[in-house]
Amino acid sequence: MSNPINTTLLIIGGGPGGYVAAIRAGQLGIPTVLVEGDALGGTCLNIGCIPSKALIHVAEQFHALQGYAGDSPLGIRAEAPGIDLARSVAWKDGIVKKLTTGVGALLKKHKVTVVQGWARIVDGKTVDVDPVAKGKAGAPQRIRCEHLLLATGSEPAALPFMPFGGPVISSTEALSPKKLPKSLAIVGAGYIGLELGTVYRKLGVKVDVIEAQDRILPIYDADLVKPVHAALKALGVGLHLQTQVLGLTEDGKGLRVQSGKTEDVLPAQQVLVAVGRKPRSRGFGLSSLMLDMDGLAVRVDDRCRTSMTGVWAIGDLTGEPMLAHRAMAQGECVAEQIAGHTRRFVPAAIPAVCFTDPEVVTAGLSPRQAAEAGIDAIDASFPLAANGRSMTLESTDGFVRVVARRDNHLILGWQAVGGGVSEFAAAFGQSIEMGARLEDVGHTIHAHPTQGEAIQEAALRALGQALHV
Ligand code: FAD
Ligand code: NAD
Numbered sequence: 001m002s003n004p005i006n007t008t009l010l011i012i013g014g015g016p017g018g019y020v021a022a023i024r025a026g027q028l029g030i031p032t033v034l035v036e037g038d039a040l041g042g043t044c045l046n047i048g049c050i051p052s053k054a055l056i057h058v059a060e061q062f063h064a065l066q067g068y069a070g071d072s073p074l075g076i077r078a079e080a081p082g083i084d085l086a087r088s089v090a091w092k093d094g095i096v097k098k099l100t101t102g103v104g105a106l107l108k109k110h111k112v113t114v115v116q117g118w119a120r121i122v123d124g125k126t127v128d129v130d131p132v133a134k135g136k137a138g139a140p141q142r143i144r145c146e147h148l149l150l151a152t153g154s155e156p157a158a159l160p161f162m163p164f165g166g167p168v169i170s171s172t173e174a175l176s177p178k179k180l181p182k183s184l185a186i187v188g189a190g191y192i193g194l195e196l197g198t199v200y201r202k203l204g205v206k207v208d209v210i211e212a213q214d215r216i217l218p219i220y221d222a223d224l225v226k227p228v229h230a231a232l233k234a235l236g237v238g239l240h241l242q243t244q245v246l247g248l249t250e251d252g253k254g255l256r257v258q259s260g261k262t263e264d265v266l267p268a269q270q271v272l273v274a275v276g277r278k279p280r281s282r283g284f285g286l287s288s289l290m291l292d293m294d295g296l297a298v299r300v301d302d303r304c305r306t307s308m309t310g311v312w313a314i315g316d317l318t319g320e321p322m323l324a325h326r327a328m329a330q331g332e333c334v335a336e337q338i339a340g341h342t343r344r345f346v347p348a349a350i351p352a353v354c355f356t357d358p359e360v361v362t363a364g365l366s367p368r369q370a371a372e373a374g375i376d377a378i379d380a381s382f383p384l385a386a387n388g389r390s391m392t393l394e395s396t397d398g399f400v401r402v403v404a405r406r407d408n409h410l411i412l413g414w415q416a417v418g419g420g421v422s423e424f425a426a427a428f429g430q431s432i433e434m435g436a437r438l439e440d441v442g443h444t445i446h447a448h449p450t451q452g453e454a455i456q457e458a459a460l461r462a463l464g465q466a467l468h469v
Contacts, residue, residue, distance in 0.1 A: 002141055005113070007033045009338055010127060010145035012119040012284075015042020016324040017315030018151035019103050021331030026110025028339035033143055034107065035129050037118035041100040043153050043316070044324040050099060051175045052195055054092035056355055058083075059202035074394075083203065089176055115141060121285035124148055124311050147310050147338050150286065150298060151331065154277040154316035159187065161247050168248070168271045171196060180205050185255040185268035187245050189216035192274035194228070194356045201237050208238035208266045210245055210257055217354060220415075221366050227397045227417050228356045235357075238266070279317045294319055302344045304334050326350050349413070349432040351425040358398050359421050363428035364413030370403050377412060379403045380462035382454045384418045386469045389449040395419030400454040402438065402462050409438040409463070420451060427455055438462050 009025050011018045014036030025032040039046045065081040068074075107114055117129040120140075125148065128140040156170040164170055171192045184200050186193045189211035201207040209216070209232075216232070216239065217225045232239060246256035246263070248271070255268040279297040281287075292299040292307040297319030300306055306313050312334045315327030326347075333345045351363040370377035381401040384390040390398075398418025404411045414428035431441055442459035446452050453468075460466045 002139055004142040004144055005033060005115075006144050007031045007113070008145065009033070009147045009149060009335070010143050011035065011149040011151055012121075012127065013042065013151035013153055013315070013317075014040040014103070014114070015151060015153045015315060015327065016044045017153070017317075017327030017331045018042070018149070019107065019331075020328040021149055021151065021314065021335045022112040023106050023110050024332045024335035025338065026107070026112045028335060030335065030338055032111075033113045033115055033145070035115045035117060035119040035127065035143070037116075037132060039100055040103045040107070040114070041096070044327075045099050045103065046096055047172045047175055049324050051092050051096055052171070052192075052199075053355060054095050055088070055175060055199045056195060058088045058092070059199040060357065063202035085177060085180060085203075092175075115143070117141065119284060121148075121288060124289055124308050147312065149331075149334055150306070150311065150313040150317055151315050151327070152280040152284070152286075152317050153327075154279050154322055156273070157276045157278045159245065159273055159275065162245070162271070162273065164273065167252055167269065168273060170273060174200075174272050181269035182206060183208070183267040183269050184272060185210065185266050185270075186272045186274060187255075188274040188276070189213075189239070189241075190219070190274060190276065191217075191354050193272070194232070194354065196272060196274070197237055198232070198235070198357055201232075201235050206238075206267065207236075208240060208255075208268070210240045210243045210255070210266070212242070212244060214242050216241070217356075217360065220354075220360055220362065221368060224360055224362070224366075224401075224415050224417050227358050228354075228360060231357055231397065240266070277316065277322055279319060281317060302346050303337060304330050304345055321350060321352060323350065323352060347433070348435075349429055351429045353422040353425055355422060358395070358418045360415075360417045361421050361425050361428065362413070362415045363425065364411070364432045365403055366413055366415060367401075367403050370412050375412065376406045377403050378406050378462055380458055380466075382457040382461055382466065382469060384451070384454055386457075387449075387451055387454045389451050389453070390418065392449070393419060393451075400424070400458040402441075402455075402458045404438050404462055411436050411438060411441065411459075414455075414458075416454075418451070424452070424455060427452065 009032045011034045022034045068076045068078040117131040120128045127143050183206040186197045186209045189209045197207050243257050243259040254265040281296050298313040300313050300318050314330035316322040333343045336343045349364040354360040367379040381399045384398045385396040390396045400416040403413040438459045446456040
C-alpha cells in the first residue's frame with residue numbers, strides 16, 4: 001500500500017453529483033479528492049443525458065429530411081436521404097469527449113485531486129482505491145478524509161428472467177449501435193424506452209414498446225402524454241400497454257408477450273430493457289457502514305446527510321428522481337455545508353423533461369397532485385395550436401398548463417407538451433422557486449412571436465384574461 005492521502009473531502013463517483021460537488025468544494029478552498037473508476041462525467045455525460053440527446057438530434061434531422069423527400073407543404077424537395085451510422089456515433093462520441101475533457105479541466109482548475117480507480121470503503125473516514133488500467137496492478141491507494149461523499153450513481157435494472165447479454169441490451173449499448181437492428185422490442189415505456197424508441201424508429205427500425213401499465217410515461221398525467229402517444233402511433237411505433245414480457249423465443253429472434261390471456265410474439269432482433277435504474281450501493285463495502293437505507297437507495301435527510309456523521313450521499317444513489325440536475329444541486333449543497341455555510345436541499349420544484357417528440361416538461365404540482373395535497377387549486381391550459389410561433393415551426397400539437405392556489409394565485413406547478421417545450425423548464429422552475437403569482441407571469445411582457453407566449457397566456461387564462469383563445 002502506497003502512502004495514504006489525507007484530505008478534508010473525499011468524493012466517490014465523478015458523475016454530475018460528484019464532479020459538481022468537487023468543483024464547488026474546490027472553489028470554496030476545501031481540499032478535495034475525487035475517485036472515479038470509469039470516466040469523469042458519469043452516466044449523464046458518457047452513457048446517458050448527452051449521448052441520448054445527440055442521437056435524438058441525429059434521428060430528428062434524418063427524419064425531417066425524409067419528410068422533405070416526400071410531399072413537403074413547405075415546398076422543400078430532397079432526394080432520398082441516407083445515413084452513415086458510424087459517423088453519427090462518432091459525432092455523438094465527439095460531444096461526449098469535449099464535455100468530459102471539460103470536466104477534467106474544471107476539476108484541475110479548482111485544484112481537485114482526481115484519483116482514477118474503484119473505491120472500496122474501509123470505514124466512514126477511510127477508502128482504498130484499486131487502480132484501473134494503465135498497467136498499474138495491485139497496490140491500492142488509501143485515502144483518509146474528514147467528510148466522505150457518496151455519489152456512485154445508478155445502473156440499469158435487469159429483468160431476472162432475461163438478463164443483459166447477446167440480443168438483450170441496456171441503454172448503454174443502444175447508444176452506441178454498430179449496426180441498426182431490423183426490429184427492436186423495448187421493455188418499458190418510460191424515459192429511456194420512449195426517447196430511444198423514437199430515435200430507432202426515426203432511423204427506420206421497426207420498434208415495439210411493451211409497457212406493464214395502462215399508459216405510456218405513467219409518471220405523468222394522462223392528458224399530458226396523449227399527444228406523445230398519438231405521435232408515436234403516427235410514427236409507426238407499436239405500443240403494447242398492460243402487457244407482460246414472458247421472455248425470448250427459443251430461436252432468440254422474438255419476444256414473447258402476454259396481454260390478458262392472449263400470448264403473442266413480437267419480432268425482436270434486439271431487446272432494449274428500460275424498466276428503470278437502481279442505485280449503485282453494492283459491491284464496494286458501503287453495506288459495512290450500516291447506513292439507513294430505502295431498499296437499495298441510501299437514505300438522506302434534507303441536508304443530504306446519511307445516518308452516519310460525516311458521511312453524505314447525493315444523486316441517483318439516493319433514489320428518485322434520478323435526474324442529473326438534482327444530483328448537481330445536491331452536490332453544491334453538500335460542498336457549501338462542508339465549507340460552513342447553512343444550506344438545506346429543499347427545492348420548491350425539480351423540473352423534469354422527457355425528450356420525446358413532442359417533448360414533455362413538468363415542474364411542481366399537477367392538478368391532481370395539488371388536490372391530493374388538499375390544496376384548493378385552479379388550473380388552466382393554453383393550446384400551442386393558438387400560438388403563432390408554434391404554427392411557423394409546424395409544431396402545434398400540445399399545450400401549456402399552469403396550476404395555482406385559488407386564494408392567492410401562488411403558482412404551484414406547470415406542465416407542457418409540445419415541440420421544443422423542454423426549454424420552458426427554466427421559466428417554470430424560476431417562477432415556482434421565486435414564489436410568483438399568476439399575475440407576475442401574466443403581466444410580464446413575453447417576446448413575440450415565441451412559444452413562451454403560451455406560458456403567459458396560460459397564466460392569463462387562469463385569471464380569466466386570456467387574449468388569444
Ligand atoms: P452517475 O452519473 O451514475 O455517476 C456515478 C459515477 O460513480 C460513475 O461515473 C461511476 O463510474 C462512479 N462509481 C460508482 N461506483 C464507484 C466506485 N466504487 N469507485 C469509483 N467510482 C465509482 N437525467 C437528466 O436529468 N436528463 C436527461 O436527459 C437524462 N437522460 C438520461 C438518459 C439515459 C440513457 C440514462 C441512462 C440516464 C439519463 N439521465 C438523465 C439520468 C442521469 O444520467 C442521472 O440522473 C445522473 O447521471 C446521476 O448522476 P450521479 O452523479 O448521481 O451518478
Ligand atoms: P422509467 O422509470 O422512466 O420507466 C420504466 C418503465 O418501465 C415504466 O413505465 C414502468 O411501468 C415500466 N416497466 C417496469 N417493469 C416492466 C416490465 N416488467 N414490463 C413492462 N414494463 C415495465 O425508467 P427508465 O426509462 O429505465 O429510465 C431510468 C431513469 O433514468 C429514469 O427514472 C430517469 O430518472 C432517468 N432518465 C431521465 C431522462 C430524462 O430526464 N429525460 C432520460 C432517460 C433516463
